[in-house]
Amino acid sequence: MKRILVAAGLLAFAVAGASAEPATAPNTPSSFTLDNGMQVVVVPDHRAPVVTHMVWYKVGAADEAPGKSGIAHLFEHVMFKQTKNIGPEEFTSIVQRSGGQLNAFTSWDYTAYFERVHKDQLGKMMELEAERMVNLIINDDPKGPFIAERDVVKEERRQRIENNPGALLQEMVLNEFWKGHPYEITVIGLMDEVAALSPQDGLDFYKEYYSPENAILVVAGDVTEEDVRVLAEEHYGPIEPTGQAHSARKWQPVAPLAETKLITHSDPKVRQPVWSRYYLGTSFKRDPETALALEVGLEVLGGGMTSRLYQSLVEQQKLAINIATFAWTTLHDEGPAVIYGTPVSGVSLEDLDAAVMAEIEKILADGFTEAEVVRARNKLAATAIYQQDSQSSMANHYGANLALGFTLEEIAAYPDEVRQVTPEQALAAVRAVFGADKNYITSHLLPAEGDL
CATH class of the missing domain: 3.30.830.10 (Metalloenzyme, LuxS/M16 peptidase-like)
Structure with a gap:
């Protein structure tokens, strides 16, 4: 497991690495599960008072319903906009005011959100992520979070794929390569299908997949398992699972190419x-x-x-x-x-x-x-x-x-x-x-x- 190619649009993220340390190494990761089903993984790294806080949802472009391509990636955008208790654009500004960095990405297989902050801010990051796990605002306001970000994603598709000859050709090739498979449509989605996504589509997607039993929390940095356990139980523990998240994904073997x-x-x-x-x-x-x-x-x-x-x-x-x-x-x-x-x-x-x-x-x-x-x-x-x-x-x-x-x-x-x-x-x-x-x-x- 060396490289993970992921996408916030098409292909954009490479991940590498695996621990070669013995089981007693100080940075050996540990894991536990909250009562609501959320898995928590702690990767100690005590070289600096910094933590990387990540929430991974087991949903990606491969899980989208027919005709709804791009919803997983669009939803990644919407998650940064507004919740019941966090005003428009405040999520990003809160993290940045604390001196932190943040971003997110979507692939065919998963969606991930992360913040990198001083370890004293870890509890605040959990508070923010827990808030948008349950209180995200999605409405039909033309200037509201969903519709505004839908337009942003359409423009992103124009710039990243339709105005990029290499990306456009790769999309054509991969559509053919994965024909009939859940990976067939690129992560950013087809323009006409993205344009047709409705706020109700967003609400349905949210209820179906954004639930603690469908999420993995990874905290890497200057923390111990006990530090993380206390904060995770405080902020994520009270969230009730929706019970709607799919345990069975849409993955399937890829068929051999039928012709050259x-x-x-x-x-x-x-x-x-x-x-x-x-x-x-x-x-x-x-x-x-x-x-x-x-x-x-x-x-x-x-x-x-x-x-x-x-x-x-x-x-x-x-x-x-x-x-x-x-x-x-x-x-x-x-x-x-x-x-x-x-x-x-x-x-x-x-x-x-x-x-x-x-x-x-x-x-x-x-x-x-x-x-x-x-x-x-x-x-x-x-x-x-x-x-x-x-x-x-x-x-x-x-x-x-x-x-x-x-x-x-x-x-x-x-x-x-x-x-x-x-x-x-x-x-x-x-x-x-x-x-x-x-x-x-x-x-x-x-x-x-x-x-x-």
Whole structure:
């Protein structure tokens, strides 16, 4: 469980890290559950008198009803506006006046809200989050919280996707890649469906999902479990569960691609063409052993300037400006494994495609060396461990993975487990994904015809 790609719109948030400390380490996380069903996780970090307070709701874009795309992300916006006891825009100003930072994000799998403050303000942050868990104002006032933020999200979609050629092409590809799956529509939603969302839709969503038994509280920082328990019982404990939150999510296995396709998009804003190929990968939740091996194999294949593809296509053949591979392994359901690159001037996307796939075929036939696999897995493990140096990264890491259904023990195991991946396992995983019998989606991002 190394990277979690999330979105407040499309894709926007990366989380990494897992504890490699022994069970007696001072920053070992602990967990307890309030009587109302809210899980509480404490990650001690006593280096500074600071805490990161996060509330994770087990609902995301994948849980939206048909025709209601974008409601999870829109609701994230509305949560900052007004409650029964907090006036318009006051939530943000209260946190900032205390010297804190705050934000939120939505993915297909979850929605999270966080504040980073001095530890003396932790109780106030819980008070604020508990207030908007139960007393959010949603009405049909054209200038009120819901309708005003609906217009904000529509503009966000225009700026982040519709005016961004790369994001627009990626949306087209992922719509095809996840056709018929709950991930099919991007997190920010379709413009016409977002525009049609009503305050009643918002109220229904609120009642259905924003309840303590559907939430996880993560507190990382200069606190003890007892500190957090006292405050959590005071502020969150009195909240009655609605009983409407779904215990069963809409997750389902992703079907293999039925055919190979090419999707192109051209735009005057594009200055350099980009070639990409999307194959069906896996996820840590669906197949943890294969996901580990795939991450190691992709690191060898295209994980930086020392990777096989970069050395061959950029340094030696000089056909590309860049070339890389990655996989969305940290969604709940299977995501794509991607190869992408930008050709040098005078090299067509078709020629780059042929050269890349010829090189991959050769690599997969010859296999990986022990040395390069050791280097790849050590890099992945070290990156995970270094993330422990960031309090907010630890809070994000634990919260995201807990929302996906992992245990604290499973989350902490990543560095040790990735170091055990063998060259044979890494090669087998990459061969299984990029095999000649596998369908894929190729995308071409091109300058407008007159700019070619």
